[in-house]
Every structure is written in structure tokens, then in C-alpha cells.
Amino acid sequence: MLGLRSSMEETNTFDPELIRAIFKLVWERRASERERNQLSETETELGPSTTKKTRLTSVNANALKLSCELLRLFVTEAIQRAATIAEAEGSLKIEATHLERVLPQLLLDF
Amino acid sequence: MASDVERVEEEEESATELLRDRFRLCTISIAEAEAKQNGMEVSQPIVACISDLAFKYAQQLAKDLELFAQHAGRKSVNMEDVILSAHRNDHLAASLRSFCNDLKAKEPQSERKRKKNPKNEDKAAVEVLHIADP
DSSP states (O other): OHHHHHHHOOSOOOOHHHHHHHHHHHHHHHHHHHHHHHHHHHTTTSOTTTGGGOOOOEEOHHHHHHHHHHHHHHHHHHHHHHHHHHHHTTOSEEOHHHHHHHHHHHHHHO | OHHHHHHHHHHHHHHHHHHHHHHHHHHHHHHHHHHHHTTOEEOHHHHHHHHHHHHHHHHHHHHHHHHHHHHTTOSEEOHHHHHHTTTTOHHHHHHHHHHHHHHHHHTHHHHHHHHOHHHHHHHHHHHHHHHHOO
């Protein structure tokens, strides 16, 4: 069973449930911020019951897998680009200076 | 009231920290595997740094995806939203598009099974024949 699983998932990636949890936290925070803003604006005219109606954003399973892939690409690109610089400098270990060199372009590319 | 807000913020902070740590564990295994493939070692602070950057990116991504979905009048994020978030980089978008097609290719099998009524009818016909045989 374990052997089968590892052969099916050759490349390790992020846990989709972890990414869902991160997304949810951001969305909850934004929703509560919105609610707070709405409340302070319409405190006198409307009760809080109407603002509760807004449903939280959700994400489907495939979109979540795709997001994991996007984040995985970010990490592997960072390592690959830094590795290229390290190799050019004749180093066998990726150090801070190597990452520094590739960081600006990396951040522009994502 | 003020302490209430503070307490909520504290809770949010600890929740974020927990997720950040779990995220870091995932990043370490991905980064080390990738470095190994390139015949490189990678120092721990660098992996931690990449992890924090990726975590920030994930949070920004969450914001983008929510806005894209809302703009399309949806409450749920789908694959198109994720691809759209990478539209500035053609290579990245193309790579995501092909991953998306792979996912789609895996999925519809169950749907096709459901839709293929003719096969069921064939089966039924065979069964009828079998019954008619003896």
C-alpha cells in the first residue's frame, strides 16, 4: 500500500488541506474586516443580522491541487535558480548569497 | 471591548504561526528533494527564507483568488482563477494549464461512466439473451 502510494505521487507537493486552511484563514480575516467596516458605516440603520448573510469564499478540490502546484513551482524554481548560481561559483551548497542573486527576478516571475 | 479585539488578534496570530510551521515542513521536503536532484545541498536558513516567501505568496494568492472569483460572480474558486493569477508569466500559465488538463483528464472517467447509458443497455441486452438461451 505504501509503496503503491509513493510510486503514484512521484513528486512531493504541499498538502492540499494545509493550503485550504491558509486560504480560509485569509478569507475569514478579510470577511470579518469587511463586516466590521460595514457595521461602522451602517450601525444606526441596519441590524447585524443582514451582514451575517455573506457566505465565505470556498475553493474546489482541483483548484486547490492547482494552487499546490503553483506554490510547489515557486519553491522548486527558487532552489533551481539558486543552484545554478551556486554551481557557477563552484559551491556545493546553496547559501544566502546565491538566493539573493536570483530573488528579484524570482519575485517578478511569480 | 479592546481586550476582546486583542484576544481575537492573538488567536489569529497563533493560528497563522501554526500554519506557517506546517507549511515550512512541507517546503523543507520539497526543497531538499529538489536540491538533491540538482546535486546540491541547501542550508537550513535558506529553506526557511524560501518557505516564508512562499507562505506570503500563498496569502497573497488567497486574496487574488477571492477577488477573481468575486469578479466572476462566484463564491467558489475554480481552476481558471488559479491560472489567471499566473497570467503575467506565460511559461507559468502554460505549465499550470497543462497540469489543469491532466487533472481534468483524470476526473471525467467517473462522469463518462455515468453518461454512457448505451453500455448499460448493451449489458441488459446480453442478460436478456442469456435468459433467452436456455
